[in-house]
Amino acid sequence: MPLHQEEVVEWISYAYGKNHYEADPELRDLLRHFWPGAGDREAELLAWGAYMGREVYEAAYHIDQDAGPELVMHDLDGNRVDRVRLSPVQREVLKRLRPIVRPPYEGGSWHHHFALGYLLADGGLYCILTITHQVAYPIHKYAPGLASWKERVLYGEAFGATWMTEIQGGSDLGANRTVARREGEVWRLYGGDKYFASGAGLADVALVTARPEGAPPGPKGLALFLLPRLDREGRLNYRVRRLKRKSGTRAVPSGEVELEGSEAYLIGRAEEGIYYTLETLTVSRLANAIAAMGIAAKALLETRERVRRRQSFGRFLADHPLVRYDLLDLSVRQAGGLALALAAVEAFDRAWHERPPYGEAYHLARFLSHLAKNRTAEHSAEITRLAMELFGGLGFLEEYAVARWHRESLITPIWEGPSNIQALDLLEAMQKKGAHRPFLAWLEARLKGRGEEAEGALAAARKTLDRLAALEPEAAQFSAKTALRRLADAAAVAGLLEASATAGPRYRELAGLYARRFLLGEDYPPEALGARALYLPEGGA
Template structure:
């Protein structure tokens, strides 16, 4: 019988050919398209600050906060241990750290505190960078940001609420407004029976008799960030004494002066993604609220907020594309297969380059719309924003899930494992297409703008035509769009997506021709124009300059 050796070595192999994690990188200065786009669209003065912000967001410690905020989701406590109703949602400390960083960076308020050229561009760039750390906490940030022009319509409410909303101090304490250093605002609009059809809302609003406040009764089906200090609510005002009644906008605080307001959190939604951000169903049981705008004009009152949240959906989707691309490209540049790096394999290089074109074109559209928001006092820029927001909300949010899926496939099995960031990016990708009006709603809104405000179509077409004379294929598409221009307003609803897709690709192509290197812009035009819709990634022309595209997109 053989004698066992004194020392056993159970090691079977040495770990090799595994990429280093993508961390401790500068998410701003390491993104050539972002750095150039911020300067091009009018925010060059803030480049140094944004570089510091990009370094902080790309640090391993900040990225770990994003992981933790999703690994340990929010928890609802409806009652305390004595049986008293409290309706408190608790979050992991990582979530609060991310919220604090976002508010200190002005993502919730900077363009309102200091409006002017480049303000929305700079804020969008920071939002884009912060989203790559973690997307869910930015839902309350964008709702708070969007509510400002709505609340500003009512001087009394503005004087009370805006100083705390515009504050750069994050205050997560569950207290009345008077005791807090800063405030956030959510939205309670969607109901079970209506969804996007908010005119079907059944929540009622009855005046209390004091001439100011109303009592709300009803059920709201999707209320994100239920620990917000106040909510914009749509409810049916009951006509009385000659008043108009109808769907009306209200501001409903979480706390009154001494007591909680009269609503209850029924449950938190078990969402497939966006886990760090609590989304609730709530019951309004005579909750006190204050009217914003005229009775029956709730949709008009809240339209400004909706435009801002839809814009942030664009920013978030573009950022998600960049984050997924960065993971795939960094992995493939380090991982070896068949004797060379994955990124050097011909078909993989084409696929990665195609993803890079998509991500850069998404960013270009976001930053151009941000410049239009900065110049909203210019009628032409306001008209462009009116058309480009629903157009971009539709197209970018639709493209994000497919890009995330393709990026995950580039990484392979490791990309499918929960230890890494790709599953979270993938589950996050569909959210923006669904929230704040689905894709069909955006396309119909675009047609509505063309019909009711013809200047929006002209502004969009004029923006597209600014790149004429650079690329023959683009010129032909621009000419075809001009020839069809008169028919847009009368387009059948069933063709709205087809129109939107052509316009989105043409607008992105125009921006790329004017802002990206020639090799990048031409590859985008040749692969997208005339092919909007169902094309898959990885089918670029044989002469596309892959090295130029991939070098530009490299995250480190």
């Protein structure tokens, strides 16, 4: 798939042409700890990293700048088709990326799936694959009678999508108005206005939420359905009103979908639909966390190369103390965010086979997913912003790669539920499921007796949980977003310390610096100025 643009891309990106696995010491070290099977996949990860660094990097730039999806509403005979036209480049790249969706369903680890996603990390291309993958998830667990659709989305015959929310409700699933009516062998969905439908025009099948007639109001009355693009007669099953113009990623088509008598198939039991939906959202939030840190890793790769090559005031940027401070902050955030994301993936990998009503292992996984989704998005936005700043004037020019990564990172705090929703969901998991108890036990096993910073992180988490428990409901909501961040920071320190047992003392030092900076209210110590291995490690960019 040559684009013959090498002479262009190599002039706008330091990361182009590099092996993105080989050049990412944080990923290599932390992945090997949280996923012991990573060593057996080293050749695959190296090959994937090389592909990400050249063909995919080049193609993603081309798609972003010049060749985004376009909606075709009618065929030559005037029939509505509502289909998206992709550039040949994007079609070919997506075809080669499809294996990313399979590992969990072929006896593999979720770490395998998410490691490949992290290395890709292009917001649009990865989104297309994650929403396709998420169609397979509830079918695999709860709808074996629909297994043919699972096979189609896993092995490249179909693209999938997840259309849960509606225009009047946004993240409030309980406000959905789509009504599901049983008519013979199928259900039909009426009155649906899925206003932000990623994959619209591309998806061959989608997951949608709807309320069966007679079901109670609120989120617990929702069921989960599988919605094909074509009905049993081969006719268009819903309409795509338009594609939206977005300020973030440009590779994934997102549009507005109207459901009026659309044929659909019930997944599992109607009364458990909200649980299936939230499980699917947990997978989405983990993907969001991994994507956030993968995007940040690309900006960090650009930046570490930039400071080694660019001179200012008679010295390389990497030799200036203020730049070293920035590099240290980038590295602490990247390592902490990635450790948090991988710890959340590990918890989910252990618990994903559980079904409602869930046990403590699943409640812990859900708790960690809220922490990881929110904090990684914050770290990614700050890492990519600071990367732009370190590039100076070039960092704010759209044609240079580092500016694009900041634009892509700003999607991650919004997609799959912004911080307010994560905070509310966290409170619900605490109040209704007691999820904070296994979380605190998880923290204690990793932080207790591990030094001053670790004990400080554990104390901060305990204080935060005690304070939330003592507050009235509305006051707890008012404080929940700050609590979400502090608990996530304690979990990041725990993840780094745990990983240091196999990844080496660098991660223990990073854990201490993370705790000082984000939990104990202290600045980085001056002696870190000379600790070049912490912020500009060998074997990286």
